[in-house]
Amino acid sequence: MSRIHCERCLRPQAHCLCPLIPSLGSRTRVLLLQHPSEVRHALNTAKLAALGLRNAQLRVGEVFEDLPELLEAPGYRSALLFPGDEALPLEAYADGQDDRPWQLVVPxxxxxxxxxxLHLNPLLGGLPxxxxxxxxxxxxRLRKAPQPGALSTLEAVVQALNVLEAPQGFDALLKPFEALIEGQIAAMGRETYERNHLR
Known part of the structure; x- marks a missing residue:
């Protein structure tokens, strides 16, 4: 018999995260493009970001046929939040600059x-x-980072919004994420966690 899942956060009903998920407004729009392999991942952090931000949209797929329309969000200027040699560091919104807020496109x-x-959707490569x-x-704390400075999608979004919209903070988005991690540590046992993840 399968467990009943929450239709909103997709977690088993007994471990529903919805009470911890905030509803935060932001000047910045966040467009999350999720690879299908992430949808059923235990730590689906893009889903948590989309649920916790009122100005966010989550799309699942490999090829996004409507990407031109998504990138032409009226009132926003789109940019790809993704590291690379040509990536410019985000700065807080300032008076006198282009007054349109960013739409951050986050793979x-x-x-x-x-x-x-990025390869399957060439329009993404043309974005700043x-x-x-x-x-x-x-x-x-449950994974080995593939490289120094690697973040989950949710953490990258939170840190980006904290920079752009300072002094407003978005750390409340991390509460369900931290609860998820604590729940997984409890399920595996503290001793197993310390043996396998604290080296």
Whole structure:
């Protein structure tokens, strides 16, 4: 007999995260493009970002046929939030600059899958690329980062919004993420966690 799942956060009903998910407004729009392999991932952080931000949209797929319309969001200027040599560091919104807020386009998947999304959707490569000038350490204690400074999708979105919209903060988005991680640590047992993840 399968467990009943929450239709909103997709977690088993007994572990529903909805009470921890905020409903935050933001000047910045966030467009999350999720690789299908991430949808059923236990730590679906793009889903948490979309649920916690009122100005966010989550799309799942490999090829996004309506990408031109998505990128032409009226009142916004689109940029790809993804590291790279040509990526410019994000800065707080300032008076006198282009007063249109960003639409941050965020590919969600492993590095390989996110890179595949960029390859399969060439329009993404034509966007200005932005990144975080300073990356705070990841709170994702259950995985080995593929490279220094690697973040989950949710953490990258939170850090980007904290920079762009300072002094407004978006750390409340991390509460369900941290609860998920604590729940997984509890399920595996603290001793197993310490043996396998604290080296």
């Amino acid at each position: 969600d998947g492993t590095w390989r899958k996110a890179s595949k999304l 690329r932005v990144t975080l000038a300073q990356v705070l350490p990841s709170r994702y």
